[in-house]
Amino acid sequence: MAIQLGEVVEDLVLVRPEGTAVRLSEFPARALVMIFLRHLG
């Protein structure tokens, strides 16, 4: 089921370029713009 407007997104784990894991919650901003890329290029 796709996430809907108004719902809270889970604290996703992503990976930094150097290979370390990072959670969304580690970016303390008033709002977070998430840009999902297609393939790099």
Place this chain on the structure above:
Amino acid sequence: VQTIYPQIRELGGDVLAISFSPPARVAAYIQRYPLPFPVLSDPDQHAYRTFALEKTSWWTMLRPTSILRYLKLMVRGWLPWSPAKDDDLLQLGGDFILDEHRRLVFAYRSSEPTDRPVAKILVNVMRSIEEKKLEQEETEKTE
């Protein structure tokens, strides 16, 4: 987005770019094309699935309108980077905005490879979040 990044920062926001490419490939990419905001990797595409980002078809990729849009991007200075062997060329992107509680307040899922929201829309959403936050703080003060 790079052009509106300073405005987003002024509004108290931040930007994360997310790629499904492995971290080493992301590192090589940002070394060649530095970006002012973090670029993170989602190699198992869990985040892509969480946001229900779709896949396109080869037919859509090779449509004259798609090719024309790529040509326009190239005229504006964008240069294609040859994809890696295991890149999922059909995976589409998207743009989302979360508020400070990680609540989804804006969602734009690309319907074809070059489909992206106008950057100004992202700034407007950020501005409305900031305004709501200020209103809320004012209300709390007066109560």
